[in-house]
Amino acid sequence: MQHVLRVLKPEDYFIEDEPYYEPVGDEIPVFEAAYRNSLPILLKGPTGCGKTRFMEHMAWRLHRPLITVSCHDDLTSSDLVGRFLVKGGETIWVDGPLARAVRAGGICYLDEVVEARKDTTVVIHPLADDRRVLPMEKLGELLEAPDTFCLAISYNPGYQSVLKDLKQSTRQRFVALEFDYPGSALEQKIVEKESGIASALARQLVKFAHMTRNLKGQGLDEGASTRLLVHAAKLMVSGVAPVVACRSAIAQALTDDPDMLAAVNELGASLF
Amino acid sequence: MKLDAALSADALEELMEAYLDAALSSRRDASQPARDLAAFGRRGQQFVLHWGAVIAKDNAELAYQFTAFAPRAMRLMDLDAVESWLLYAMDLYDKKGQIPAIRAFQQVADFAANMQERLAGMALEDCSAVLERFVCGLNGRPLKIAPADIPYTDTESVFLPPILGRLPDKEANFRLYKAMAVHQWAQNWYGTWRAGLLLEALDSGRLAPRDLAIFHVLETFRLDACIARDYPGLRRDMTALRLELDGEDSGWRSAVDRLTEPGSDVRETLRLVEALRGRPPRPCCYRGELQPDAVRTRLAIRSALEQDRFRIALAKMLEDQDGAPPGEDRPEAETLPETRDRLATRRHEDPDSPNGVRFDLMLDGKPVAPPEDVISTMESIIQDHGEIPPEYLVAAGPGLYKRGLGDDERAAESVWAGTYHEDGAFPYDEWDHSRQHHRKGWCILREHPVPPSDPDFYYQTLRKYGGLIKSIRRTFEVLRGEDRLLKRQSDGEDVDIDALVDAYADVHAGLEMTDRLFTRMHKDERNIAVMLMVDMSGSTKGWINQAEREALILLAEALDTLGDRFAIYGFSGWTRKRCEAYPVKTFAQAYDEDAKARICGIAPRDYTRMGVAIRHLSHLLAEQEARVKLLITLSDGKPDDYDHQYRGEYGIEDTRQALFEARLNGIHAFCITIDETGADYLPHMYGPANYAVICDVSKLPLKVSDIYRKLTS
Numbered sequence: 001m002q003h004v005l006r007v008l009k010p011e012d013y014f015i016e017d018e019p020y021y022e023p024v025g026d027e028i029p030v031f032e033a034a035y036r037n038s039l040p041i042l043l044k045g046p047t048g049c050g051k052t053r054f055m056e057h058m059a060w061r062l063h064r065p066l067i068t069v070s071c072h073d074d075l076t077s078s079d080l081v082g083r084f085l086v087k088g089g090e091t092i093w094v095d096g097p098l099a100r101a102v103r104a105g106g107i108c109y110l111d112e113v114v115e116a117r118k119d120t121t122v123v124i125h126p127l128a129d130d131r132r133v134l135p136m137e138k139l140g141e142l143l144e145a146p147d148t149f150c151l152a153i154s155y156n157p158g159y160q161s162v163l164k165d166l167k168q169s170t171r172q173r174f175v176a177l178e179f180d181y182p183g184s185a186l187e188q189k190i191v192e193k194e195s196g197i198a199s200a201l202a203r204q205l206v207k208f209a210h211m212t213r214n215l216k217g218q219g220l221d222e223g224a225s226t227r228l229l230v231h232a233a234k235l236m237v238s239g240v241a242p243v244v245a246c247r248s249a250i251a252q253a254l255t256d257d258p259d260m261l262a263a264v265n266e267l268g269a270s271l272f
Numbered sequence: 273m274k275l276d277a278a279l280s281a282d283a284l285e286e287l288m289e290a291y292l293d294a295a296l297s298s299r300r301d302a303s304q305p306a307r308d309l310a311a312f313g314r315r316g317q318q319f320v321l322h323w324g325a326v327i328a329k330d331n332a333e334l335a336y337q338f339t340a341f342a343p344r345a346m347r348l349m350d351l352d353a354v355e356s357w358l359l360y361a362m363d364l365y366d367k368k369g370q371i372p373a374i375r376a377f378q379q380v381a382d383f384a385a386n387m388q389e390r391l392a393g394m395a396l397e398d399c400s401a402v403l404e405r406f407v408c409g410l411n412g413r414p415l416k417i418a419p420a421d422i423p424y425t426d427t428e429s430v431f432l433p434p435i436l437g438r439l440p441d442k443e444a445n446f447r448l449y450k451a452m453a454v455h456q457w458a459q460n461w462y463g464t465w466r467a468g469l470l471l472e473a474l475d476s477g478r479l480a481p482r483d484l485a486i487f488h489v490l491e492t493f494r495l496d497a498c499i500a501r502d503y504p505g506l507r508r509d510m511t512a513l514r515l516e517l518d519g520e521d522s523g524w525r526s527a528v529d530r531l532t533e534p535g536s537d538v539r540e541t542l543r544l545v546e547a548l549r550g551r552p553p554r555p556c557c558y559r560g561e562l563q564p565d566a567v568r569t570r571l572a573i574r575s576a577l578e579q580d581r582f583r584i585a586l587a588k589m590l591e592d593q594d595g596a597p598p599g600e601d602r603p604e605a606e607t608l609p610e611t612r613d614r615l616a617t618r619r620h621e622d623p624d625s626p627n628g629v630r631f632d633l634m635l636d637g638k639p640v641a642p643p644e645d646v647i648s649t650m651e652s653i654i655q656d657h658g659e660i661p662p663e664y665l666v667a668a669g670p671g672l673y674k675r676g677l678g679d680d681e682r683a684a685e686s687v688w689a690g691t692y693h694e695d696g697a698f699p700y701d702e703w704d705h706s707r708q709h710h711r712k713g714w715c716i717l718r719e720h721p722v723p724p725s726d727p728d729f730y731y732q733t734l735r736k737y738g739g740l741i742k743s744i745r746r747t748f749e750v751l752r753g754e755d756r757l758l759k760r761q762s763d764g765e766d767v768d769i770d771a772l773v774d775a776y777a778d779v780h781a782g783l784e785m786t787d788r789l790f791t792r793m794h795k796d797e798r799n800i801a802v803m804l805m806v807d808m809s810g811s812t813k814g815w816i817n818q819a820e821r822e823a824l825i826l827l828a829e830a831l832d833t834l835g836d837r838f839a840i841y842g843f844s845g846w847t848r849k850r851c852e853a854y855p856v857k858t859f860a861q862a863y864d865e866d867a868k869a870r871i872c873g874i875a876p877r878d879y880t881r882m883g884v885a886i887r888h889l890s891h892l893l894a895e896q897e898a899r900v901k902l903l904i905t906l907s908d909g910k911p912d913d914y915d916h917q918y919r920g921e922y923g924i925e926d927t928r929q930a931l932f933e934a935r936l937n938g939i940h941a942f943c944i945t946i947d948e949t950g951a952d953y954l955p956h957m958y959g960p961a962n963y964a965v966i967c968d969v970s971k972l973p974l975k976v977s978d979i980y981r982k983l984t985s
């Protein structure tokens with residue numbers, strides 16, 4: 001069998017198949033309403049609770065391309081907006097992902113935005129209020145956003161230091177959607193659908209997740225996310241023993257502390 | 273006769289007589305020891321004869337005692353362990369004489385038990401951290417793990433034996449610990465003590481104290497059934513343990529059918545006691561005992577506290593709803609009865625919770641979502657009472673609010689004084705090099721405020737070192753981070769015109785064109801956090817202490833210029849239970865007049881237990897966001913403490929281990945000492961390049977800043 005690999009620019013890529021997303025509350029109608037009113041959106045929530053998946057789902061729903069930028073502490077504003085490059089002896093301007101998303105009228109999703117340098121978050125300000133323009137200082141131009149453009153950022157309030165808190169002037173521009181791990185029944189359903197695992201095992205996995213979430217603040221920074229459960233379930237479907245799957249996909253991902261690791265492993269072993 | 277055939281009693285007696293001669297008499301011969309030894313194979317016999325003869329050369333009486341008790345020893349231990357037993361007794365003889373050595377031979381059973389535990393046993397202190405987390409993960413109110421001879425719970429702690437050696441290896445003994453902890457946790461989670469039913473039955477005499485044991489047997493069946501339903505892995509472990517240690521179940525199970533059904537609670541167990549009273553209890557390796565009095569005390573304190581807390585939370589919710597705090601007109605009222613009608617709870621089915629129900633809080637007929645901490649208070653109340661008791665549902669008035677606050681303040685003060693509970697006391701592990709293992713929670717450290725002293729000393733120091741301070745400032749200013757424009761970068765904010773012009777020229781000359789055509793602003797942030805750890809032991813009294821304070825002032829002035837974040841802590845202590853840290857200036861505090869006055873107030877105290885101080889301070893330092901984290905110790909000698917154990921190698925090894933742990937946390941440690949012999953032990957503790965010995969104390973202030981500059985540039 002031969003795969004034909006298509007190479008597309010993100011702004012030309014439209015998600016065709018519905019990404020599986022299980023709504024936890026009214027996030028879908030709220031997002032749609034915000035989108036129709038050209039309001040930017042802030043997704044809050046712990047890691048692995050479905051924020052990225054939600055964005056993919058919304059991009060599909062709204063028929064827009066999704067351009068995702070994972071922010072890190074070296075991310076400069078030129079990384080977002082664009083810069084001059086030298087090609088064939090000439091300097092030419094190359095758009096950054098944010099500028100490309102604006103031109104294409106797509107959805108730009110800045111993941112973990114607090115990780116980026118402070119000056120970087122400021123460039124999104126004019127885009128995030130009713131001006132809806134992206135200043136491209138080096139070109140001396142302003143890029144106006146079409147109605148279909150949408151800016152979304154994510155932020156995990158859980159474990160960032162005070163130094164990295166999102167500035168009020170930034171956060172107050174956004175409609176905030178709060179995400180959390182789904183309730184037991186829903187989370188079990190997600191694990192089943194994502195991995196094809198048997199219900200009984202999915203149930204135990206969700207229970208295990210709750211055990212680790214009991215330990216949050218008692219030595220763990222975070223409990224097991226839905227993502228980790230899906231990982232463990234996939235290993236189990238491929239024939240890995242449940243206790244081993246929990247150890248490798250979940251316990252090891254949560255902590256390096258030997259006592260905590262031993263305790264989490266014991267918790268896993270108590271369920272299967 | 274084959275060489276490896278066992279010898280007869282007669283033959284043995286003859287051989288024994290040969291070396292025991294001096295210890296035998298008309299009243300004592302070797303016939304009994306010989307008969308005992310005849311039951312063993314040739315190898316064991318040879319072993320006893322050989323060592324008997326060896327010991328006889330030192331002391332015939334001891335040789336007799338050994339020969340007489342050796343058969344028993346060999347029944348209890350393997351030959352290697354028997355050898356340790358006899359060497360241990362002979363060692364006692366060398367050090368303390370014949371009587372203790374004889375006693376050691378006679379108490380062979382104790383030695384064997386100890387030996388077994390040492391080899392295969394599990395010590396609680398080695399696994400309590402794991403167990404505590406494990407139990408916390410299971411569910412419900414977090415429970416502490418603490419030692420006691422027989423397992424029990426008071427509903428806030430689980431008490432377990434300090435050591436377990438019933439099973440042949442550590443892992444199995446850990447499983448037994450786990451089963452014990454799970455059983456005690458299960459009493460808390462599956463409601464042995466819930467709603468006070470058991471305590472009430474005891475108080476009213478419906479359950480006689482002598483029937484408590486049979487109640488516990490029955491309740492264990494109920495709890496085990498709950499565990500089996502929810503935790504198949506635990507069931508497997510616990511069943512295997514009972515099979516191994518308690519034997520088969522002799523007909524109990526059929527008698528207790530009803531208890532093992534889902535939905536049965538402690539009432540069912542109480543009912544069954546009636547029917548089964550008088551049956552001999554079935555042993556259980558993990559059950560332990562019930563301690564109603566311990567539970568009663570805890571429960572009374574907790575209920576009162578949580579009731580108040582809950583009512584205060586209700587008042588806050590009413591305030592949110594109404595926009596004004598309730599009961600403002602009655603400053604003394606502790607509860608506000610008129611709020612009762614507005615508050616209610618609603619029951620829900622919830623398979624995840626222990627008795628299948630959950631409660632929503634209702635205000636004015638609508639469900640409200642309480643904040644996180646109130647939820648956990650509610651959960652604890654429900655765990656104790658099975659519901660939110662209706663009398664709890666009344667908002668606190670300002671009177672209760674005030675009382676609550678008063679309590680908190682008092683608590684905070686006594687924490688500082690180090691008397692109240694173990695709150696405000698930080699337990700730290702200590703490294704025991706001879707055992708090659710950490711003693712868990714061995715040291716208790718408290719922070720004590722430093723009384724500020726007359727800042728005059730500060731100004732005197734400034735005058736004394738006026739010129740020096742200026743030059744230190746100048747050198748340090750050079751180090752300060754500044755924005756720099758980096759040229760010819762492959763990536764950056766702007767085009768580097770110079771580079772571009774050069775590149776064009778290159779291209780026209782037929783050379784390859786570089787891609788380094790950009791400029792980039794680069795901020796040289798120093799991003800350093802320094803923790804200065806100052807020896808406040810008694811030996812610094814006098815001019816060492818003065819030099820330390822001067823050095824700190826000079827360095828602090830320099831750090832202030834540089835903008836490096838810094839903290840100053842003194843440390844001292846008196847035995848492992850009274851380790852002390854003195855925050856002179858924390859990271860969060862400014863270097864202001866108060867901080868200066870506190871530097872002046874640094875005074876000599878007691879001893880130098882260094883390991884725990886390093887652990888505490890590096891913990892604080894590790895929490896800082898900084899690229900470089902530096903722990904600088906100012907000291908005048910080796911680690912030392914009042915208890916002799918910490919002196920010498922033990923203290924040095926513990927300090928070394930603490931520094932090693934700090935390094936794992938990304939901390940660089942450096943030691944500045946005025947101990948001339950420092951070079952003997954500091955390289956071992958800090959590493960070869962991480963210390964400086966300053967022989968002339970008067971040079972300390974000058975040197976410290978100099979060293980710091982070199983360290984960080």
Ligand SMILES: Nc1ncnc2c1ncn2[C@@H]1O[C@H](COP(=O)(O)OP(=O)(O)OP(=O)(O)O)[C@@H](O)[C@H]1O
Nearest residue numbers: 020021022047048049050051052053194226227230
């Ligand atoms: N509501 C949901 N519907 C469907 N799948 C979900 C849902 N929530 C979580 N998942 C599963 O969890 C996985 C992780 O989710 P996702 O990658 O969206 O997390 P995230 O919130 O973006 O995390 P991070 O903050 O770490 O980026 C998904 O791949 C999916 O399998």
Ligand SMILES: [Mg+2]
Nearest residue numbers: 051052053111
């Ligand atoms: Mg994501």
